[in-house]
């Protein structure tokens with residue numbers, strides 16, 4: 496699929512930027528049908544029930560953000576536990592018993608995690624929105640935490656992304672993440688300071704996987720982002736021009752994979768539903784689904 500002139504500009508005409516988040520780009524890459532459901536169909540099709548793993552992730556992110564917003568003298572391990580209790584989201588768990596057990600686990604995990612932090616260290620940003628433009632796209636997103644750390648050659652910017660899933664992370668996850676690379680570039684431009692280091696912090700285990708980008712590796716990620724954006728922009732233009740149902744299905748093909756089980760729209764997608772019917776809303780937080 497190639498970019499339509501309307502999106503990317505005819506010679507001599509100003510280009511129309513594709514405005515997006517890294518998530519939008521990745522959604523196009525993962526499944527064009529889900530992209531259409533999420534970003535184009537209006538009114539949007541109803542989603543399935545909320546997911547327990549999203550509740551867990553949001554609760555942990557909220558508690559950690561709240562902890563950093565406290566005065567440094569109040570940033571204790573116990574305060575992190577209280578914050579988690581206060582922001583806990585129960586949606587998606589099977590019943591009160593399961594939700595309570597997970598709240599206790601989440602409380603323990605944020606307390607363990609903040610115990611590894613120096614309360615006196617002030618991040619440069621918490622849930623900080625950053626953005627950047629190129630000739631083709633305007634991308635923005637929210638960084639969980641942006642650190643300014645002292646290094647041998649002066650202070651350096653570090654993008655920190657919290658993870659709460661079961662899966663152990665590898666350095667490949669940090670190196671290959673389009674979102675982290677775009678955040679690093681956008682943070683660098685926002686703060687007029689080079690930002691090459693990205694880190695994934697796996698809150699359940701406390702493990703940190705990091706990658707030190709080079710300017711070249713960031714440029715490669717940006718090129719990939721622009722190429723995805725060109726495809727998505729062309730599909731958006733085709734959608735806006737008016738497509739028959741058959742044409743729309745062809746322009747936004749379903750990408751059936753095991754992740755369909757956790758797709759918000761699997762009940763609206765015959766192809767995904769047939770192969771991977773929806774998981775229980777709490778399935779992703781437990782090994783055996785119980």
Ligand code: SF4
Pocket residue numbers: 526528529749750751752754755756758759760761764766767768
């Ligand atoms: S169920 Fe699968 S194929 Fe269908 S929209 Fe969702 S991710 Fe795409």
